[in-house]
Structures are given as structure tokens and as C-alpha cells.
Amino acid sequence: MSQTPIHELNDRTRIIFRMVVESYLDNGAPVGSRTVSKFAGLNLSPASIRNVMQDLEEAGYLASPHTSAGRVPTESGLRLFVDGMMQSAAPSVEEQRAIESQIRGDGPIEEALAAATSVLSGLSACAGIVLVPKRDAVLKAFSFARLSPSQVLAIMVGSDNSVENRLVSIDPAISETMLVEAANYISARLSGLTLSEALERLDSEIRAEKAELDVASQKLVRDGLAIWSLDANDRPVLIVRGQSNLIDDAAAADLDRVRQLLDELESKEEIARLVDSAREAQSTRIFIGSENNLFSLSGSSVIAAPYREAGGKVVGVIGVIGPTRLNYARIVPMVDFTAQALSRLIK
Structure with missing residues (x-):
């Protein structure tokens, strides 16, 4: 038609x-x-x-x-x-204060992103979503803790004092001494570098025979560093908050649609790809119902806006998911304001 x-x-x-x-x-x-x-x-x-x-x-x-x-x-x-035709207005002073009070720069950026998503979810009565920027962490310290003969916990402390753990499978012949030597090598020789830079430095020193590590320890160092990059590539980091907002009195008459939406929210990889497509937008992007195949069954809408680092490069996307019957005129500017507040924090 x-x-x-x-x-x-x-x-x-x-x-x-x-x-x-x-x-x-x-x-x-x-x-x-x-x-x-x-x-x-x-x-x-x-x-x-x-x-x-x-x-x-x-x-x-x-x-x-x-x-x-x-x-x-x-x-x-x-x-x-x-x-x-929509006539939108900026968020109220109270809404702006509520958003800005949750977006602070005194901790890891992931905490600010999770807090921003929660407050946006509460103000919009939708599920809040944020795509966490893919950052190559800068090493500060590194250690290994043996969990079993063939498995260790790799513990990385970042330059922002964030601590992350990953499981690494190892050869049972690796001794405690080798674990300590490998961790000391990373902390002493690779501190201050991003993970990709650290891997390049390791390969360079191995080629020049400057690594001062035996073959088994070299593999341990490489596996310990590489697990982070593999994890980042395999699993998009998407934070979802406020799913319970989707189950309210108004949803009681349409429980099948709500159940379908909650099922769709479990598919974080698919949602991450959808949200990531808003990176190219200059401001807020709106996906309504079946315009996107992911939400064609639940008839849901997504409102998303990119946020940027100091140089203007888009590093992530924040937004909300809810029914197509949304107060677009109120929520679109709210999402845009939250994205701008995050951009100011990152700068």
C-alpha cells in the first residue's frame, strides 16, 4: 500500500x-x-x-x-x-538532576554506565540498555592463582584500579614458581601498556630472545593476556536494567507480548547488534516495532543515542526498550540528554 x-x-x-x-x-x-x-x-x-x-x-x-x-x-x-509531528521538550530540571547525580567520574566507567541505565529505566518506565565501550584495558599489575592442576585464575588490575578475573586452562606441569615468574614478567615488563600492545611487546621480545622466559612460561603469559581480547570479541558487553518495568498493570492485558519481549531481552548479542547500529546516528535513533526483525513479534520500540569520547569518536550507545506505546516526546530527549551527560563524563 x-x-x-x-x-x-x-x-x-x-x-x-x-x-x-x-x-x-x-x-x-x-x-x-x-x-x-x-x-x-x-x-x-x-x-x-x-x-x-x-x-x-x-x-x-x-x-x-x-x-x-x-x-x-x-x-x-x-x-x-x-x-x-512530535513536539518534544527537554527533560525537566528534576529529571536532569536525577540523571546527572548518577553519572559520576569517581569510579570505573562501567559503574557510571550501569547507574545511568538504571536511572534512565526508572524515569522512562522502560528497560534501560547501554552498550559498554570496547576499551583495551591498560595493565597495572597481574597475577595468577591456581584453582586446580589444569586451571588458574588470571587476575588483572587496570590503570584505573579496576580488577578483572578470567579462567585460563594450563598444562598441569606448570609449577607455582612458573606462575609467579610469568605474573612478575607481565607486571614488570608490560605494565602501562594496553593488552594489544603487551601482546605485541611479548612477541617482539620472544623474537629477539629477550623475553627471559622458557617456552612454557611464554605460552602462559600469552594465554593469560589473550583471554581478555577473546572474551571481548565473543561477548558484546550490554547492560540491561529495569526489565520489571515492562510488567505493569497496563501489560496485564497483553502478557503474551510482554513474555515475548522478555525472551528477546535474553538475546543480548542480537540486541547489542541492534543498539550498535545507532552508532552512526548524529543524535537519537528510534526503532519502532517490526522495523527491526528482533522485535517484530513483541511489537516493541527502541530509543537509542550514541555517546562519545573526547575526540568525538562514538564509544557506546545508551537507550531504552519498551512497548510501541511510549511517550516518545518525553523519552527521546531524555535518552539524548543522558548520552550527552555520558559524553561529558568521558571527556
């Missing part, structure tokens, strides 16, 4: 369409012509309004649920509204 572009809708049609969408987004119920006729300043009979709504339905912007004579916006209608 070919749809009428927004600029070809006459003023009366645009006004009625906007009223239907805004009323639906406010209360979630189908909107009838009698309801629209009661809006102040609209001097039209319910019959005239019904004719306009019928035209909008035929154009693909409204639909009639079989249980009601009223109409609701289709996904195409929501897209038309969001792109060409």
Missing part, C-alpha cells in the same frame, strides 16, 4: 491524526471520533471526524481493533508522528 507523505495531508487531517496518536500514547485505549470531537478548538462533528479517520486508516496510518470502534496508530502511523 502506498502511503500519503505527511506534507500532502491537509491541516484538518494532520490535527485529527495527531490527536488520535497523542490520546492513544497517553492512555493506550483506541480513540473514537466522539473523543476527538471533544478536544478544544476542533469545530467538527463526529461524522466529519469519522470520515477523516477512515481516510487515515485507508492510508495505513490508523487501524481499527476488532474489539472497539475506536482507532489506534499503526507502526507506520507512529513513524509518521515521530518523524514529522
Whole structure:
């Protein structure tokens, strides 16, 4: 079905369409012509309004649920509204303070990102999501702790004093002395380097026979460092907060959709790819329902915005996931403000 572009809708049609969408987004119920006729300043009979709504339905912007004579916006209608008719306003002073109070620079960036996601989830009544920037950690100290004859815990302290652990499989013949020597080599010779730089330095010293490590210890050092880069490549780091917001009183009548959305939220790799596609956006990007295959069954929307480091390079994306019936005019600026606040923190 070919749809009428927004600029070809006459003023009366645009006004009625906007009223239907805004009323639906406010209360979630189908909107009838009698309801629209009661809006102040609209001097039209319910019959005239019904004719306009019928035209909008035929154009693909409204639909009639079989249980009601009223109409609701289709996904195409929501897209038309969001792109060409929505009147958004900046977050309130209270909302801005709530967001900024959670985004602080006195700890690891992951803590600030998780806090930002939680507060955004609470303010929007959606599930908050953030794609953590893929950072190549800078080494400060390193150690190994044996857990079994064939497994050790590699413990890395970063330059920001963050501590991360990874399991590493080893040859049972590796002695405690070799573990200590390998850890001391990393801490002494590779401190101050990123993981990729440390691996390059190790390879360079091995080629020049300057590594001062036997073959078994060289492999231990390499395996200990490489486990982080493998982990980062295999598992996108996506933080999701506030899934419980999706199960409210309004969702009781549509539990199948909510269950489907919760199932989709378990697929973090798929969501990470979707959210990551918002990196190219200059500001906030909106995905409505089946515009993305991931949420075609649950009929959900994603609002996401990129945040940047000091040089302007995009390092991550933050946003929310919720039903298509969202208060877009309020939540879009809120997501954008949160992304800007994170960019200021990283700078």
C-alpha cells in the first residue's frame, strides 16, 4: 500500500491524526471520533471526524481493533508522528538532576554506565540498555592463582584500579614458581601498556630472545593476556536494567507480548547488534516495532543515542526498550540528554 507523505495531508487531517496518536500514547485505549470531537478548538462533528479517520486508516496510518470502534496508530502511523509531528521538550530540571547525580567520574566507567541505565529505566518506565565501550584495558599489575592442576585464575588490575578475573586452562606441569615468574614478567615488563600492545611487546621480545622466559612460561603469559581480547570479541558487553518495568498493570492485558519481549531481552548479542547500529546516528535513533526483525513479534520500540569520547569518536550507545506505546516526546530527549551527560563524563 502506498502511503500519503505527511506534507500532502491537509491541516484538518494532520490535527485529527495527531490527536488520535497523542490520546492513544497517553492512555493506550483506541480513540473514537466522539473523543476527538471533544478536544478544544476542533469545530467538527463526529461524522466529519469519522470520515477523516477512515481516510487515515485507508492510508495505513490508523487501524481499527476488532474489539472497539475506536482507532489506534499503526507502526507506520507512529513513524509518521515521530518523524514529522512530535513536539518534544527537554527533560525537566528534576529529571536532569536525577540523571546527572548518577553519572559520576569517581569510579570505573562501567559503574557510571550501569547507574545511568538504571536511572534512565526508572524515569522512562522502560528497560534501560547501554552498550559498554570496547576499551583495551591498560595493565597495572597481574597475577595468577591456581584453582586446580589444569586451571588458574588470571587476575588483572587496570590503570584505573579496576580488577578483572578470567579462567585460563594450563598444562598441569606448570609449577607455582612458573606462575609467579610469568605474573612478575607481565607486571614488570608490560605494565602501562594496553593488552594489544603487551601482546605485541611479548612477541617482539620472544623474537629477539629477550623475553627471559622458557617456552612454557611464554605460552602462559600469552594465554593469560589473550583471554581478555577473546572474551571481548565473543561477548558484546550490554547492560540491561529495569526489565520489571515492562510488567505493569497496563501489560496485564497483553502478557503474551510482554513474555515475548522478555525472551528477546535474553538475546543480548542480537540486541547489542541492534543498539550498535545507532552508532552512526548524529543524535537519537528510534526503532519502532517490526522495523527491526528482533522485535517484530513483541511489537516493541527502541530509543537509542550514541555517546562519545573526547575526540568525538562514538564509544557506546545508551537507550531504552519498551512497548510501541511510549511517550516518545518525553523519552527521546531524555535518552539524548543522558548520552550527552555520558559524553561529558568521558571527556
